[in-house]
Amino acid sequence: MNKIKQNNFKIVAITGAEASAQAMRQINPEVIAAYPITPQTPIIMKYAQFVADGVVDTELVPVESEHSAQSVVVGASAAGVRAMTATSSAGLALMGEILGVASGLRLPIVMNVVNRAISAPINIHCDHSDSMGTRDHGWIQIYCESAQEAYEYTLIAVRLAESKGVSLPVMIMQDGFITSHGVENVKLYSDSIVKKFLGKYHPKHSLLDTEHPVTVGPLVLPDYLFEIKRQQQEAIAIAKKNFLLIGKEFSKISGQVYNYFEKYRMNDAQAVIVTMSSTVGTVKQTVDNLRKQGKKVGLLKIKMFRPFPYMEVARVLKNIKIIGVLDRSFSFGAYPPLVSEIRNALFNLPNKQPIVQSYVFGIGGRDIKIEQISKVFQDLLAKKYNQKIKYIGLRN
Amino acid sequence: MDNLKRILNQPSKLSPGHRSCRGCAAPLIARHILREINQPVVVASATGCLEVTTSLYPQTAWRIPWIHSAFENAAATISGVESAYRALKKKGKIKKEIKFVVFGGDGGTTDIGLQSLSGALERRHNFLYICYDNGAYMNTGIQRSSATPFGAATTTTPVGKVKQGKELLRKDLTKIIVAHQINYVAQASIGYWQDLSNKVKKALAVKGPSFINVLSPCPLGWKFSGDLTIKIADLAVDTCFWPLYEVKSGVYKITHQPLKKIPITEFLKPQGRFRHLFKPRNKKLLQRIQKEIDRRWSELLALAKK
Numbered sequence: 001m002n003k004i005k006q007n008n009f010k011i012v013a014i015t016g017a018e019a020s021a022q023a024m025r026q027i028n029p030e031v032i033a034a035y036p037i038t039p040q041t042p043i044i045m046k047y048a049q050f051v052a053d054g055v056v057d058t059e060l061v062p063v064e065s066e067h068s069a070q071s072v073v074v075g076a077s078a079a080g081v082r083a084m085t086a087t088s089s090a091g092l093a094l095m096g097e098i099l100g101v102a103s104g105l106r107l108p109i110v111m112n113v114v115n116r117a118i119s120a121p122i123n124i125h126c127d128h129s130d131s132m133g134t135r136d137h138g139w140i141q142i143y144c145e146s147a148q149e150a151y152e153y154t155l156i157a158v159r160l161a162e163s164k165g166v167s168l169p170v171m172i173m174q175d176g177f178i179t180s181h182g183v184e185n186v187k188l189y190s191d192s193i194v195k196k197f198l199g200k201y202h203p204k205h206s207l208l209d210t211e212h213p214v215t216v217g218p219l220v221l222p223d224y225l226f227e228i229k230r231q232q233q234e235a236i237a238i239a240k241k242n243f244l245l246i247g248k249e250f251s252k253i254s255g256q257v258y259n260y261f262e263k264y265r266m267n268d269a270q271a272v273i274v275t276m277s278s279t280v281g282t283v284k285q286t287v288d289n290l291r292k293q294g295k296k297v298g299l300l301k302i303k304m305f306r307p308f309p310y311m312e313v314a315r316v317l318k319n320i321k322i323i324g325v326l327d328r329s330f331s332f333g334a335y336p337p338l339v340s341e342i343r344n345a346l347f348n349l350p351n352k353q354p355i356v357q358s359y360v361f362g363i364g365g366r367d368i369k370i371e372q373i374s375k376v377f378q379d380l381l382a383k384k385y386n387q388k389i390k391y392i393g394l395r396n
Numbered sequence: 397m398d399n400l401k402r403i404l405n406q407p408s409k410l411s412p413g414h415r416s417c418r419g420c421a422a423p424l425i426a427r428h429i430l431r432e433i434n435q436p437v438v439v440a441s442a443t444g445c446l447e448v449t450t451s452l453y454p455q456t457a458w459r460i461p462w463i464h465s466a467f468e469n470a471a472a473t474i475s476g477v478e479s480a481y482r483a484l485k486k487k488g489k490i491k492k493e494i495k496f497v498v499f500g501g502d503g504g505t506t507d508i509g510l511q512s513l514s515g516a517l518e519r520r521h522n523f524l525y526i527c528y529d530n531g532a533y534m535n536t537g538i539q540r541s542s543a544t545p546f547g548a549a550t551t552t553t554p555v556g557k558v559k560q561g562k563e564l565l566r567k568d569l570t571k572i573i574v575a576h577q578i579n580y581v582a583q584a585s586i587g588y589w590q591d592l593s594n595k596v597k598k599a600l601a602v603k604g605p606s607f608i609n610v611l612s613p614c615p616l617g618w619k620f621s622g623d624l625t626i627k628i629a630d631l632a633v634d635t636c637f638w639p640l641y642e643v644k645s646g647v648y649k650i651t652h653q654p655l656k657k658i659p660i661t662e663f664l665k666p667q668g669r670f671r672h673l674f675k676p677r678n679k680k681l682l683q684r685i686q687k688e689i690d691r692r693w694s695e696l697l698a699l700a701k702k
Contacts, residue, residue, distance in 0.1 A: 063475075072476035075463065218451035221453070224453050
């Protein structure tokens with residue numbers, strides 16, 4: 001490990017998985033429960049080493065399934081402590097039922113998801129079919145481009161989950177293998193600064209407060225469920241506001257800007273690609289290449305997918321002539337998830353709407369290359385579009 | 397010598413006014429067991445009769461901290477609560493001794509929740525798991541479970557022209573739990589309250605997890621009048637359908653030997669779910685049930701002799 005000591009941080013060459021584990025080490029939650037699944041495993045393996053070395057004092061619960069992993073953190077969070085887990089693909093799917101319990105009980109759990117394709121056929125590589133399949137389970141979802149983001153957003157997620165009016169679980173996504181196993185330079189902020197930022201968790205209720213007993217998870221019939229779910233919708237809307245406030249606080253540490261999305265060379269762009277996660281890096285390189293040739297192209301990287309920032313996205317995209325949205329998952333029988341949200345955001349614009357072309361790429365870890373992204377930009381600039389989904393890198 | 401008056405004078409942690417059926421054994425079991433716990437206690441329930449009848453929002457019958465998460469994960473949920481407790485205890489942020497108890501029905505324990513229970517037992521969390529076994533999915537409308545006895549009519553093993561109720565034997569959950577080699581496993585009946593009290597005390601005194609399987613007669617599903625609950629719970633013991641025993645650190649002990657082992661028909665007869673078995677053509681089925689009861693009882697006697 002190369003360490004370049006500076007004032008408040010050190011730069012280390014680590015994988016995305018280790019970046020998440022380092023964030024978890026600094027959070028040092030009371031309880032972590034997890035079950036092995038590729039490509040999540042290096043996160044918990046690293047964390048188990050922290051436990052074995054006495055670097056953290058977390059109760060690490062090595063459960064017998066992801067269903068139990070999520071159930072354990074639900075129990076721990078209801079007992080008023082910080083609780084975390086991590087998973088991928090089938091593991092996330094197995095947690096499915098309890099994801100709704102975690103958000104419905106308003107428990108501020110933080111989970112790292114290392115994106116991997118959903119079976120069948122079985123595949124261990126990256127696409128977003130796992131986390132996209134859980135987009136309506138009431139969790140806040142943030143997609144990370146790099147190991148650095150996986151580190152920082154895991155820290156921010158703790159504050160966001162616990163923030164006033166929110167009290168909801170957060171998923172932090174990174175791309176399987178590409179980010180989780182790829183080594184990058186990551187700036188780790190000093191433990192004392194991060195601990196100060198995280199503060200202490202003060203739960204409103206705890207099962208362990210036996211003098212003030214609470215009933216958690218009651219039976220609720222038609223007379224109350226609607227109101228409770230409406231409150232949940234309000235809570236996730238508040239998360240949008242709090243995300244910016246907490247991001248501002250974190251930018252004092254990092255000097256970076258934390259927004260729902262990142263605009264890249266979009267100012268005078270005629271054609272823009274909208275996408276998420278590690279592919280953003282390849283698109284940025286492509287934009288730079290094409291800009292050198294005088295092509296007016298840009299990129300919008302979406303970070304926050306739930307709650308989706310409709311108004312803000314509409315504001316930055318409204319004057320773009322043509323947009324290509326690159327989804328890394330299917331929504332079988334429908335347009336893919338990201339393009340659906342982008343069209344939703346643009347639909348009520350008072351004037352002429354931008355043209356939106358849907359693309360699907362990278363399924364099951366299929367590589368996407370600069371030449372392929374260049375071709376997308378060229379097609380967009382040439383107004384080659386239709387209502388169909390176009391597939392990048394698909395053999396005939 | 398224990399006395400029922402002393403127990404009943406303990407404040408009840410489960411309040412009256414819950415919505416369970418007349419004669420339901422589940423709240424009797426929960427109330428009795430919780431009265432034996434003098435320390436602060438946190439309860440988790442699996443989805444099921446006890447859960448839905450005690451927690452109808454915006455009211456609650458629970459006077460102690462209580463959590464319900466889902467059907468199959470009560471043991472995992474309490475693992476999380478107990479792990480949080482241990483984490484805080486380690487840091488000195490919590491001083492008091494807290495006990496952790498789970499209530500799950502037979503569906504939530506022998507079927508859908510078996511995996512999470514097995515995992516929690518293997519991990520040696522400190523909790524007491526109570527299975528209240530009413531022998532079917534009563535909450536969803538009397539569907540068969542792996543704990544439903546042979547020959548019982550349920551809504552998914554109905555009696556018809558060619559079928560005479562459940563054709564498979566009951567899973568022996570208590571033995572499955574014993575195989576986890578935890579320090580205390582027992583089988584109890586609400587009919588023998590003193591035996592149940594003793595077992596709760598022993599279960600809470602051991603290190604790590606403990607387990608008690610309690611027979612929970614169900615007037616609705618077993619089809620008997622609600623005033624017969626305790627009588628039927630007694631008959632289950634006296635016929636050796638439900639022997640009272642414990643396994644402490646691997647040592648079997650029968651905690652109540654019936655003075656006279658009475659025929660299984662005495663337990664079956666008052667229950668509508670077994671009515672069809674008393675038709676002359678089903679005589680062989682009754683014989684088969686008695687044979688299986690005898691086999692399991694002598695097996696248990698042999699284990700207790702060792």
